[in-house]
Amino acid sequence: MHWTYGSPVSSVGSMDSAHTDDDRPRAGTSAYRRTVVAMVAVAVATFAQLWSVQPVLPELAEDLGESAARVSLTVSAATGALAGFALVWSGLGDRFGRTRVIAVSLAVATLVGCAAPFAGDLWLLVALRAVQGAALGGVPAAAVAHLSEVLHPADAARAIGVYIAGNPLGGMGGRLVSGWAAAAGGWQWGVAASTAVGVLAWLVFVCALPRRTRGAPRSGAGGVGGRSRWRAALATPGMAALYAQALLLMGAFMTVYNLLGFRLTGEPFGLSQAVASSLFVAYTAGMAGSAWSGRGAGRWGPYRVLAVSVAVMGAAAAVLAVPWLPVVAVGLVVFTFVFFCAHATASAWAARRAGEGRAQASSVYTLAYYVGASVLGWAGGLFYDRWGWGAALVFAGFLCASALVAGLGLRPGKEVLPGAGVSLTGTGSGAGERGGGRPPKVV
Structure with a gap:
C-alpha cells in the first residue's frame, strides 16, 4: 500500500471509511483526467504570460536605457499585483465559483497582454504588467482549492502536484517562445508570442473542463463560516512556517532567473539572446520536481523532502557562480528541480494542514x-x-538559509493535525498499513 499526503491509496476496499461514500472523480477516470488537463492548461496560460518579459530583460534594458533593477520592475509589478489581488480573487471564487473566476481572470489578462507590446516607455509597460498580474491572480488563488474540492481526497494531492508541474511548463514555454521571438524581432515580438501561448492554453481549459467540476464549490466546502476558515488558514500551527517557505524560496528563485539573462549575455559568456533563452529548458527539471514531490513526501515525509530540497537549492545557487557554462547549466537544472520540489510540497502541505480553510490558505500562500x-x-x-552576480547569489543563498531556519517549526513529532488522528511522525492513533508496519505520514 502506498500512502500519499495522509490518504491510503491501494484499492477502493482499503480506503479510509470517511472517503468510501465520496463520489468525486478518482484517478484513472475520464472526469479526473479532463480536470487535470484543464488545470494544467490554465497553469500554462498563466505562467507563460506572467514571465513573458523575463528572458527579454537585457534587451529591454538596452532598448530603454535602464538598469537591471529598473527593468526587472516589469516582472515585479506583475507578481506584486498578482499577490495583492489573490485574496480578492479567492473571495470571488467562494461566491461565484472557482472555474468562473479562472476563466474571467485569464480572459482579462490576455487582453491586457495584447496591449503590452505597444507600450512606448518603461513606466507604461510596468503599469500594463501590473494590471495583467492583478488579473492573473485569479488562477493561483482558485486552482489548488478547486482541485482539493472537486476531486476525491485520496487523489487530489496527486492532481495538485501535476497542476504545479504545469507552472514550470508554462514558465519554460513562455520564456523560450519569448526569448526566441525577441531574438528575431525584438522584445515586443517576444511578449506577443507568449500572449499567443496563453490564448491557446485558455482554449484548452474551456474545452477540456468537465461540466460536473464547473461552477461553485461543493456544498460541503462551505460547511464552516468564513471567519473559521480564515482562523484555520492563519492560526493552525505550522502555517506561518509554510508561508515563509513561499516568500523566501521564491525570492531566491526570482533573483537567479531575473538576472540570469544579464549574466549569460555578458562576460565571460557573451551568449546571444536566443542561446541564453535556451537555458530556460532547465524548467523541465521543475516539472519533474513538482510531479515527484508527492511521491517523495509520501515515502519520506514532507518535512524531509522540504528541508533537503531547500538545502540543495542553496548549494546549487553557489554553483552558479562558477564561470564555466556546463557547470552553470547543471547547477541551474538542480536549482530548478529542488525549488519546485520544495514549492509543491509546501503548497500541498498548506492546503491539507488548513483543513476547511484550504482556499484561504492557498490565497495566503500565493500572497x-x-x-x-x-x-x-x-x-x-x-x-x-x-556588486555583481556573486552578490546576487549570496543574497539568494541567504534567503534559502532563512527558509531552512523558518522550517524548523515543521519538524516531525511536534503536533497532531486537528481531526487527523495521526501525528506528524506517524506515531499517533491512525491505523498503520495492513498487517502492521509503519503508519501513514500526514501532510
Whole structure:
C-alpha cells in the first residue's frame, strides 16, 4: 500500500471509511483526467504570460536605457499585483465559483497582454504588467482549492502536484517562445508570442473542463463560516512556517532567473539572446520536481523532502557562480528541480494542514509566494547592480538559509493535525498499513 499526503491509496476496499461514500472523480477516470488537463492548461496560460518579459530583460534594458533593477520592475509589478489581488480573487471564487473566476481572470489578462507590446516607455509597460498580474491572480488563488474540492481526497494531492508541474511548463514555454521571438524581432515580438501561448492554453481549459467540476464549490466546502476558515488558514500551527517557505524560496528563485539573462549575455559568456533563452529548458527539471514531490513526501515525509530540497537549492545557487557554462547549466537544472520540489510540497502541505480553510490558505500562500517574487526578486537586482552576480547569489543563498531556519517549526513529532488522528511522525492513533508496519505520514 502506498500512502500519499495522509490518504491510503491501494484499492477502493482499503480506503479510509470517511472517503468510501465520496463520489468525486478518482484517478484513472475520464472526469479526473479532463480536470487535470484543464488545470494544467490554465497553469500554462498563466505562467507563460506572467514571465513573458523575463528572458527579454537585457534587451529591454538596452532598448530603454535602464538598469537591471529598473527593468526587472516589469516582472515585479506583475507578481506584486498578482499577490495583492489573490485574496480578492479567492473571495470571488467562494461566491461565484472557482472555474468562473479562472476563466474571467485569464480572459482579462490576455487582453491586457495584447496591449503590452505597444507600450512606448518603461513606466507604461510596468503599469500594463501590473494590471495583467492583478488579473492573473485569479488562477493561483482558485486552482489548488478547486482541485482539493472537486476531486476525491485520496487523489487530489496527486492532481495538485501535476497542476504545479504545469507552472514550470508554462514558465519554460513562455520564456523560450519569448526569448526566441525577441531574438528575431525584438522584445515586443517576444511578449506577443507568449500572449499567443496563453490564448491557446485558455482554449484548452474551456474545452477540456468537465461540466460536473464547473461552477461553485461543493456544498460541503462551505460547511464552516468564513471567519473559521480564515482562523484555520492563519492560526493552525505550522502555517506561518509554510508561508515563509513561499516568500523566501521564491525570492531566491526570482533573483537567479531575473538576472540570469544579464549574466549569460555578458562576460565571460557573451551568449546571444536566443542561446541564453535556451537555458530556460532547465524548467523541465521543475516539472519533474513538482510531479515527484508527492511521491517523495509520501515515502519520506514532507518535512524531509522540504528541508533537503531547500538545502540543495542553496548549494546549487553557489554553483552558479562558477564561470564555466556546463557547470552553470547543471547547477541551474538542480536549482530548478529542488525549488519546485520544495514549492509543491509546501503548497500541498498548506492546503491539507488548513483543513476547511484550504482556499484561504492557498490565497495566503500565493500572497507570500508573489510578494517574494516581486519584492525580494527586485532586491536581488539591486545587489546585482551594486556588486555583481556573486552578490546576487549570496543574497539568494541567504534567503534559502532563512527558509531552512523558518522550517524548523515543521519538524516531525511536534503536533497532531486537528481531526487527523495521526501525528506528524506517524506515531499517533491512525491505523498503520495492513498487517502492521509503519503508519501513514500526514501532510
